[in-house]
Amino acid sequence: RIAIVDKEPFLGGNSAKASSGINGIDENSVYRNDSVEEFERDVLIGGGRSPDDSNPLVKTLTGGSVDALHWLRTRCGLPLEMIGQLGGHSHPRTHRPAKGLAGAELVTAVQSLLQEYSKNNRLVIFKKTEVIKLLRSSNGKNVSGVKCRNVESMEEFELQGDNIVIATGGYGYDTSSGSLLNMHRSDLTKFATTNGKFATGDGIKLVQDDNIQGKTVDMSRVQLHPTGFIDMSDLKAKVKKLCAELLRGVGGILIDPTGKRFANELGTRDYLSSRMLQRQPGVEQPAFTLVLNRIAAEKANVHVPMYLKRNLLVQFDNVEQVADWMNISSSVLKTTLKEYDDLPLVGGVDEFGKNNFPSVPFMDNGPYYVGKVTPVLHYCMGGIEIKEHGQVIDKNGNIIPGLYAAGEVTGGVHGKNRLGGNALTECVVFGRQVGMTIPLSKTVKLDKTVKSKTKTRISTISGGELLNHSSRADCWVQIQDLVYDLSNFIDEHPAGPEPILELCGMNGTEEFEEIHSIELLKGFEVIGRIAP
Numbered sequence: 111r112i113a114i115v116d117k118e119p120f121l122g123g124n125s126a127k128a129s130s131g132i133n134g135i136d137e138n139s140v141y142r143n144d145s146v147e148e149f150e151r152d153v154l155i156g157g158g159r160s161p162d163d164s165n166p167l168v169k170t171l172t173g174g175s176v177d178a179l180h181w182l183r184t185r186c187g188l189p190l191e192m193i194g195q196l197g198g199h200s201h202p203r204t205h206r207p208a209k210g211l212a213g214a215e216l217v218t219a220v221q222s223l224l225q226e227y228s229k230n231n232r233l234v235i236f237k238k239t240e241v242i243k244l245l246r247s248s249n250g251k252n253v254s255g256v257k258c259r260n261v262e263s264m265e266e267f268e269l270q271g272d273n274i275v276i277a278t279g280g281y282g283y284d285t286s287s288g289s290l291l292n293m294h295r296s297d298l299t300k301f302a303t304t305n306g307k308f309a310t311g312d313g314i315k316l317v318q319d320d321n322i323q324g325k326t327v328d329m330s331r332v333q334l335h336p337t338g339f340i341d342m343s344d345l346k347a348k349v350k351k352l353c354a355e356l357l358r359g360v361g362g363i364l365i366d367p368t369g370k371r372f373a374n375e376l377g378t379r380d381y382l383s384s385r386m387l388q389r390q391p392g393v394e395q396p397a398f399t400l401v402l403n404r405i406a407a408e409k410a411n412v413h414v415p416m417y418l419k420r421n422l423l424v425q426f427d428n429v430e431q432v433a434d435w436m437n438i439s440s441s442v443l444k445t446t447l448k449e450y451d452d453l454p455l456v457g458g459v460d461e462f463g464k465n466n467f468p469s470v471p472f473m474d475n476g477p478y479y480v481g482k483v484t485p486v487l488h489y490c491m492g493g494i495e496i497k498e499h500g501q502v503i504d505k506n507g508n509i510i511p512g513l514y515a516a517g518e519v520t521g522g523v524h525g526k527n528r529l530g531g532n533a534l535t536e537c538v539v540f541g542r543q544v545g546m547t548i549p550l551s552k553t554v555k556l557d558k559t560v561k562s563k564t565k566t567r568i569s570t571i572s573g574g575e576l577l578n579h580s581s582r583a584d585c586w587v588q589i590q591d592l593v594y595d596l597s598n599f600i601d602e603h604p605a606g607p608e609p610i611l612e613l614c615g616m617n618g619t620e621e622f623e624e625i626h627s628i629e630l631l632k633g634f635e636v637i638g639r640i641a642p
Contacts, residue, residue: 112233112268114224117240117261118308120634121221123279124518125537126211127304129413130196130356131206132182132534134175144201146172146461153532156198157491157525166251167523169500171532174539175198175270179205181542194359194409195466196530198378204531210626212395212410214353218630238262244274244316244513252511273512273548275500277541280518281311281491282332283349290314293399294329300314300394303487304338304352307601313519317494325503326508327521328492333528336382338362339422351422353400353483354413355379355530361406361469363450364483365399365619366390369433369442371450381529383485388624395484399436402479406469414479416625420608434585447472489528493521500544515547516540517568568592571638580615582607586637588617588621590628593637 114121135146150172151161159165182188188206192213206212227233243257245268255270281290283306285299290311292299303309317324335352356536358364358375366389375384382632390396402423407414417423423517428431429447430563433440449473450460459465495503500514517537525531552621571586579586585597588608596614600607613621617640 112227112230113271113520114118114233114235115239115241115256115258115269116235116237117312119238121224121235121237122214122217124304124306124309125534126214126217127306128216128534129206129211129352129354131204131212131531132179132190132216133196133199133203133529133531134179134205134535135172135203136176136179136205138199139203141249142201142203144203148200149175149203152199153524153529157527159525166498167385167496170543171523171536171539172456173422174543175535176343178535178538179541182216182219182538183586187275188216188219188222191393194356195376195468196355196359197376197382198527198529199312199531204356207448209412210630213534214626214630218627220387220591222629236260240312240314242266242323244319245270245414253513265546271571272356273514273546275544276313276317276494276502276513276515276519276536277310277312277517278311278519278588280305280493281309281314282487282490282634283309284306284311290329291487292330295332298332298334298487300348301334302338302348302395304335304350305487307349311490313346313515314493314529317513317515322510322513323505324513325495325505325507326493327495329521329526330460331491331521331526331606332372332487333379333484333489334383335488336386336485337400337483338488339417340395340482340484341420341422342482343421345395345578350486351420351486352486353417353481354410356413357400357402359468360402360409361467362400362402363472365401365443365446367436369436370446371436371462374462376464376466377462378527378529379488386485392579397482397484400481401432401472403469403472403475404477405475407477407479414624417481418479419621423479426478426480426579427476428475429473429476429478432480435480441599444473444590447546468514489533491521491524491526491528495522496520496525496540499547500540501547515546516544568636569638572641576640577615582611582614585614587613587615588640589619589631591640592631592636593640595637596632596634599634 125204153168154161154163189207191226192203192206194204195202207215238261239258241256245255247254253274257268259266282303285291338350339353356560364502372389373382386396430440433443453460454467496515500516501509502509502513502515586593587596596610600610603610
């Protein structure tokens with residue numbers, strides 16, 4: 111039997127927030143002149159390594175992406191019909207579904223599979239439960255289980271098992287004095303973050319404990335994403351909504367406060383963030399403008415409407431209106447856009463090395479969609495040191511039997527910078543590597559009774575009763591004919607809390623179905639059915 115332990119009331123973590131897509135090579139890559147070797151080269155260069163470096167983790171990531179895409183499409187039933195090109199990639203290889211956001215849809219698809227296993231008691235999921243200690247066997251070599259604590263009742267219990275997989279994510283939220291981030295990159299604690307409040311490095315701390323003595327690597331390598339949205343109604347927000355890299359991938363351009371371009375928008379994240387900070391040195395929150403024209407917006411037909419509803423993007427009919435909103439001269443902005451439009455005609459490479467100009471021309475191609483962006487804490491390249499199959503390494507360089515890790519909790523995969531779209535690839539590839547490595551004959555023994563779920567009759571809820579649950583602390587939302595309690599999900603909603611807060615006590619079917627598939631709600635408890 112398998113046990114999943116999550117300290118949050120829902121599964122998914124930051125993976126559910128990923129929206130640009132998942133990188134991978136498939137049977138169509140040959141028509142784009144792409145290959146595993148090209149993918150590997152881009153990851154190495156993007157991470158500040160030599161393209162000739164033979165890194166086993168990078169080889170696993172890129173080579174494993176072929177089977178990862180196939181597994182998602184066939185086993186999980188996740189359609190990945192769309193493809194885009196993100197920063198640092200030499201070819202389009204970032205796959206996403208036509209409807210919904212990639213991370214949320216991926217998490218939902220996997221969660222649907224988990225529910226099938228839980229029905230026959232082969233899987234048990236402990237939510238709102240944190241792991242407070244990894245246990246070792248009497249011989250001091252193997253791991254033997256975990257000690258857990260329910261975050262509400264504070265009840266403690268143990269789960270015994272010969273194999274433990276840590277997938278707790280990074281440490282990009284906690285900026286407190288005793289945090290991993292403050293310990294390794296105190297210079298970055300002044301930045302806002304895109305991470306959920308759960309990203310506090312729990313798994314790393316467990317492995318670093320004296321009874322495990324696991325090894326970490328690259329802990330000072332923390333990524334600033336160049337484009338976190340500045341919400342004009344909450345300028346100093348600690349947590350900012352990520353402006354998906356996809357928007358630059360489809361042709362969005364970045365403009366500085368003087369009305370000029372200043373970088374290759376399809377460069378790597380570390381490069382772009384550095385250029386932004388250099389452009390506005392010493393500024394507490396550097397602010398730049400992302401501009402999309404009609405062509406680019408049509409390619410990002412899921413993201414743009416979502417950002418418009420959140421007032422993170424603003425729509426204008428013409429360049430004059432955009433310039434007025436930016437408080438710059440329209441003639442300066444027109445010159446910048448005209449020069450950009452001419453680039454494909456005069457050699458195809460600009461002064462910043464950009465040679466791909468999607469969605470030109472910009473001039474006379476409104477409406478335009480603009481938003482303010484700033485560098486934000488986003489991803490931790492450092493973490494637990496692992497082998498190719500996810501085995502955790504101790505401080506002496508030996509494999510700790512039975513202990514595995516996958517995802518952002520690990521280090522050594524990406525180098526000094528992660529390319530966009532590789533986070534989901536990393537999760538799926540190394541998660542599958544671990545799954546194929548653990549012997550299937552091993553089982554998990556629970557020392558507390560797990561009650562099998564029985565079907566209960568769904569109560570009928572009137573419109574008046576639904577309306578009574580319309581606060582942040584008590585938020586019920588109707589989707590189709592069912593009512594869900596989303597109170598615990600408000601602060602962790604990938605698009606921010608506002609979309610849910612606006613629907614508390616109401617019928618949110620139309621707004622929900624514009625972005626998501628109904629499958630996304632499978633992991634949420636149904637409160638009742640709305641009265642006819």
